Amino acid sequence: MIQSGIGLYIHIPWCEKKCPYCDFNAHALPVAHQLDPDLETRYLNQLLHDLDEDIETFGIAAELTSLFFGGGTPSLLSSRGLGFLLAEINKRLPITKTTECTLEANPGSSDHAKFVGYRAAGINRLSIGVQSFSDTALQQLGRTHTRSDASDAIQAARRAGFSNINLDLMHGLPGQTPDSAIADLHYAAQFAPEHLSWYQLTIEPNTVFYSTKPKLPVESFLQAITDQGLDWLQRQGFARYEISAFAQGDALQSKHNLTYWRFGDYLGIGAGGHGKLSRQNATLDIQRTQKTRVPKDYLNSPNRRVTEVPVEERPIEFLMNACRLVEGFALKDFERTTGLAPKALQTFVEKGVQQGLVTASAGRITPTAAGLEFLDSLLLLA
Incomplete structure (x- = not known):
């Protein structure tokens, strides 16, 4: 039985449009900023069924240290649907005053009313996928929002009462110079985010960019962007605590991501959701779980796949996270x-x-x- 604190990852697999650099389990679904109510209801109920199966199978009776809605685009959820889901999760695994509850939001599918509803439902941390404040760069990245949309979303989140906001920003973008990369950071600073995720664009297999091969900055530019960016972030009070993660103080570090990086335990529910669970028997058993990736198949059955982490693979699995x-x-x-x-x-x-x-x-x-x-x-x- 697992009784100590545990994280919970919830995957929302749909996006209005899949970005050309994205290799996540995201599926394009043309909607007007919100899921169809019937589809949302079916998916939320299946999430709870998925969670119930994990709790029973692994004997979990623990408070949640963190809860993270990732995607895809979690901000396609209605605030009513999110409130229902969080209330039901709380009946199964207690959500306490110290539980970090993060939701990833796309500027193009977020507004003040939705943020107010999310906060009332129990979300206390937002991660807003800005990626860049350059309209040219956003178009190249296939994003559906503009710089103005991103600015509006961040300000709407503040007006809704959120005091813990992460902004996702990418660098090393096609045609980007050191000056334009640092300009993104300068623009972000005006919103005083508590946390920044600042990471370099990488071209991954099974993406549009892998086929089209956009021209990225030369190595000297990439190095200059990294060096100047790290220096700027430090001078602005952002403490680097992971390769791509920066916080305005230890208390504002991402609890959920630290669970990953410290090789902690977490449940993963939703289409393509991954989990990692440890149980002390005669020896320590470590298992990874993965759910059906395709949303329509997941709606029929989560179809959990469980694999043991062999003893010989544990050192590298640990190091891949902890050395970040x-x-x-x-x-x-x-x-x-x-x-x-x-x-x-x-x-x-x-x-x-x-x-x-x-x-x-x-x-x-x-x-x-x-x-x-x-x-x-x-x-x-x-």
């Missing part, structure tokens, strides 16, 4: 979350220290600036 954190990790936490002795990392640590990619002190392994910048090289040492 500026704080690194304590060896005792590696032992607690993987069930393995710290000596399993001996070669990794020795090589990492030798190559200047990590430091090791007082039982803590910490990536250096080079280790954060060249994470792939660091992970090859595992």
